[in-house]
Amino acid sequence: MDFQPDPGLASFRQEIRHFLEQHVPADLKGLPRSTRSPRHQVLRFQKLLHEHGWGAPYWAAEHGGNGWSLPEQLVFDEECVAAGTPTQDGFVHKLLGPVLNAFATSEQKAEHMPAIVQGERLWCQGFSEPGSGSDLASLKTRATRDGDHYVVNGQKIWTSYAHESDWIFLLVRTSTEGKKQAGISFLLVDMKTPGITVRPIRSIDDCHHLNETFFNDVRVPVGNLVGEEGAGWRITKFLLNNEHSTAAELPALKRYMRELLQFGAAQRIGGQRLIERPEFALKLTRLDAELQAIGMMVQRVAKLEMEHHPDSLTLGSMLKIRGTELQQRITEAQVEALGDYGAVAYAHPHDPAPDEPYPLQDTARGIANDMFFRRASTIYGGTSEVQRGIIAKLLFQL
Template structure:
């Protein structure tokens, strides 16, 4: 792979910065760090991007996207993260959108893509179940055909942001007489449909972004089936094979490293600043070197995915292993570097509570949250054990 810098990339970076400086309102910049922005901010940000022609930054032009290169996508993500803009709806941008573009009927595309890109609809994902996480093919949620509807019964768990979502894309079992992978279908469901119950799960960061979702005789039009009955497993493989490069969360890794450098350059220790301590400077350099390697690997995997290279699957597993481990170690390094101030766990404490100023207070309030959230990074999206199994099987075949 050629890693020579694109001479036009710096001009593109300046274009993004000018857009963020001149076109984005002040109240949509410098927002608090979070895993995902509030619903109203996401929708407002999407409308603004859509009006600027950047509503689908990760899609090809043929599908209504920007047609940006991998490097341009990374620059866009990095600059938006640095500016503190709201997050986008990653479920539709990086997961469902490509699936609909590849498998949906024209009527389905017109119904769902327009609403998402216009900032009118948010999505969530219904894959994992209490007994089907890493072994996703063991899912038990049933969808039984009844005329021009399916009747859906079952439970999904770890349904991120289901309490904010308008629709859910989910895997259901439509046939129990065939091997388990062959009996799965891909269904779109309106979250306002009677029979759906969403219950919150409070995670270790004391936030509500996870849920368990119950389906009790939920009637879903057959027209909401993507592809054919039984095609859900192949569609899911397509979806997962197109998201490997995003599992690294490179913009957040870059942000974590910028914050760690800021901490090191600000905090006083016995003989000067923290950055002047040889042991810490060496640790920082090693983390930075690993981050640069991850950045190159993200570009490599993303290019392979765009070329539909099947080996991107195993390299994607390697990338997830390395990147999620690095997410955990950098956020741990942030908390350790802050010392006692790193123990300030929750950014959303009671606003009326008095607080004494301390160094880097604005930064410290959210650092422990990120460390807690990143403990799950080696679990969601396929555990590290599953990723190692994928790599081992591929190496055995070679």
């Protein structure tokens, strides 16, 4: 494929950049690094996008979205990350949204789509369970039909942002007959429903974004079932197969590299800038070469996705592995580049600023947290081991 810059894409990038510069308030830009921005910032930014006509940047026009191409979506993500705007609710925009567009009833769409686009409702994902690991088919959370309701009992774990969410999309077992994949269904559940308990899990970065979520005789209307009973596995495969080109989190990688360059230019050892030291320059060059290769691969996968080519599945898993491993190496290099400051001075992105300013304080704040959080990037979204199994299986079929 042709990797030359697209003039039309450059114009689109300028349009996005102009909007972010001129229409997004200063207090919603240059925000501290974080796994996801606080709830009030996420909703406020979403409402701002909606007012500008950009409330659904990842959906097709026929579904009420912007109708942007995959390359345009990637540009939008890159510019938002570069500007430091709040992170969007990726669970609903990139995962649940396409599912609702493809499988939901008209009543379900009328209930949820306006609230999503207008920034009135946040979602979380209820897939993983204790003891199940990446084997979603082994889930045990049960939904038993009782008249016009399902009665849900069970437990989910690693439920990101459940404590801030209004609704959850949930995989449940509605049957034990036949193959274990055949008895799974897909439910939408209001988090205010009696019987739901959310308990925090503090992760290695000392932040609270993970939870364990318990369901004790939770009554869910049958009308909240997406698709038919037993279709949950098929719907989940559709959900997980969407947007492989985003698996490497390229905008975050580019931000990390820009920051690492800043650190190298600003830090000095024995009067010499860090970037002038051969060992650091070599490390920087190797990391940048890998980043450039991933960037080209993202373009290739995006093109294959637009063509609905099956190779996008294999390459998407490859991107997930290489991209997340590179996240870990670059964030480690960032902390190393700042020396003692990296490990101590920039502990938490939302801590008050220290009384005595540190070098690169605004850029590097929260850097240790980010490095710790990225230890999990080769686990969440499908572990590297699972991705390698997917690659082997798909290549064997070829």
